[in-house]
Amino acid sequence: xxxxxxxxxxxxxxxxQEVIDNLPWNTQGLINxxxxxxxxxxxxxxxxxxKEALLETVASKRACYWSRSRQCLWRKGETSGHxxxxxxxxxxxxxxxxxLKVDQKGAACHTGRKSCFYNQIIDxxxxxxxxxxN
Amino acid sequence: xxxxxxxxxxxxxxxxQEVIDNLPWNTQGLINxxxxxxxxxxxxxxxxxxKEALLETVASKRACYWSRSRQCLWRKGETSGHxxxxxxxxxxxxxxxxxLKVDQKGAACHTGRKSCFYNQIIDxxxxxxxxxxN
Numbered sequence: 001x002x003x004x005x006x007x008x009x010x011x012x013x014x015x016x017q018e019v020i021d022n023l024p025w026n027t028q029g030l031i032n033x034x035x036x037x038x039x040x041x042x043x044x045x046x047x048x049x050x051k052e053a054l055l056e057t058v059a060s061k062r063a064c065y066w067s068r069s070r071q072c073l074w075r076k077g078e079t080s081g082h083x084x085x086x087x088x089x090x091x092x093x094x095x096x097x098x099x100l101k102v103d104q105k106g107a108a109c110h111t112g113r114k115s116c117f118y119n120q121i122i123d124x125x126x127x128x129x130x131x132x133x134n
Numbered sequence: 135x136x137x138x139x140x141x142x143x144x145x146x147x148x149x150x151q152e153v154i155d156n157l158p159w160n161t162q163g164l165i166n167x168x169x170x171x172x173x174x175x176x177x178x179x180x181x182x183x184x185k186e187a188l189l190e191t192v193a194s195k196r197a198c199y200w201s202r203s204r205q206c207l208w209r210k211g212e213t214s215g216h217x218x219x220x221x222x223x224x225x226x227x228x229x230x231x232x233x234l235k236v237d238q239k240g241a242a243c244h245t246g247r248k249s250c251f252y253n254q255i256i257d258x259x260x261x262x263x264x265x266x267x268n
Binding site for chain 1: 136139140141142143144145146147148149150151153166168170174175176177179180192222223224225226227228229230231233243244245247250251252253254255256257258259260261262263264265
């Protein structure tokens, strides 16, 4: 269904519930979630969402993912306090990825770093390039 | 192996080939790839890489993905000319996602839009918010 938006002009729209019901959820019922700091553009993390997590995120404006390891909803920051206030949400062209632009409190990464992407490939090495913030 | 970098200070490093050989490739031999315009921070697309695609991207500094639909290497822009010049590459904390910061020529999206994330969730609608650039 989301593909019907491909050739429509800016401002065209579809009902959210119908789009969500028809997203190409994978065999585990998940789509990719990519999370970016809304003002700096820094990429914070990549995770997964099921339908329930996406609907909760839309409704609560707090990022909620699906934890594949724990097999439960993962309300980001619920225990750490490192919540993500959702500023805007986008679906990609084929609907198997969602982008959250958020305001990250503290660290997005479990290592205490702001972003999970702290390992840079430089020539033939993988180099730690960011310090912990917490 | 990449997890050994978690608690090491900034500047610590591992050999790239060893890290790549030990990434947690999924059952299809893939990791997530997220691609961002290097200067503006605009999120362009989400795709997949196998080991060969990652090694080629590192060596050529042109983004090369794995096409799950076509089951072959996908040298971005090979037919369209909409190439992605790779400025920097990062692995996330657990090594199942790679971030490319690129300079995108033309459109990253097959619809002709700069970014694939042109469908914004606004209240109870999904709204097209970006025009085609090509």
